[in-house]
Amino acid sequence: MQSNTSHPMTAIVYSDGPRFETVLREVTAAMADQGMRLAGLVQHSRPNPDRRKCDMLLQDLAMGELHLISDDRGAHASGCVLNTDRLLRACETAQAGLSDRTDLLVLCKFGKAEAEGGGFRTLIAKALELSVPVLIGVPLINLSPFREFSAGFAREIDVTEFGIDWRPVAADLAPQI
Numbered sequence: 001m002q003s004n005t006s007h008p009m010t011a012i013v014y015s016d017g018p019r020f021e022t023v024l025r026e027v028t029a030a031m032a033d034q035g036m037r038l039a040g041l042v043q044h045s046r047p048n049p050d051r052r053k054c055d056m057l058l059q060d061l062a063m064g065e066l067h068l069i070s071d072d073r074g075a076h077a078s079g080c081v082l083n084t085d086r087l088l089r090a091c092e093t094a095q096a097g098l099s100d101r102t103d104l105l106v107l108c109k110f111g112k113a114e115a116e117g118g119g120f121r122t123l124i125a126k127a128l129e130l131s132v133p134v135l136i137g138v139p140l141i142n143l144s145p146f147r148e149f150s151a152g153f154a155r156e157i158d159v160t161e162f163g164i165d166w167r168p169v170a171a172d173l174a175p176q177i
Contacts, residue, residue: 007154008134009128009150011138011146011150012158013139013159014139014159021043024137025044028061036104038061038105039061039094039099039104039105039106039132040061040106040107040108041059041091041106042059042108043057043059044057044058056070058087060094060097061097062094067089067093084113091122091123098123100131102130104132104135105123105124107124110138111139114149115145115146115149121149
């Protein structure tokens with residue numbers, strides 16, 4: 001699999017996390033139905049009764065497994081509930097499903113963990129090493145750190161353009177499909 005060499009990464013920029021989450025799940029399901037070999041992680045946020053924060057789960061696109069990556073920190077918790085150890089384990093599992101036969105690595109978010117130097121960065125590096133193109137969601141708030149990380153090797157698409165028809169994006173990323 002050869003990626004678009006000028007832009008091996010595509011960032012889907014968004015400001016509405018729940019809306020983007022839904023769009024990405026729908027698009028990855030359609031891609032898989034079209035025969036694309038996907039690896040990576042998409043998020044499923046599940047409301048938690050009597051809690052301000054939702055449960056965060058990552059679905060491994062190659063294996064279908066769900067990984068809980070959040071901690072229940074109580075009813076009044078308002079800060080980050082991400083469990084970085086669980087995130088790391090989910091990344092390791094996703095990396096096991098990544099190979100040079102993968103058409104596309106899909107990642108739900110370049111979030112705080114990635115902006116701080118962790119999270120999905122190792123998984124992205126492995127994909128690029130294998131010449132597997134990367135599709136990643138980038139919240140508007142993290143666009144500047146993403147641009148610094150990607151160093152000009154990513155193109156940016158607004159979620160509204162991506163959600164209308166994902167096929168041109170996928171064809172550009174993985175032209176053999």
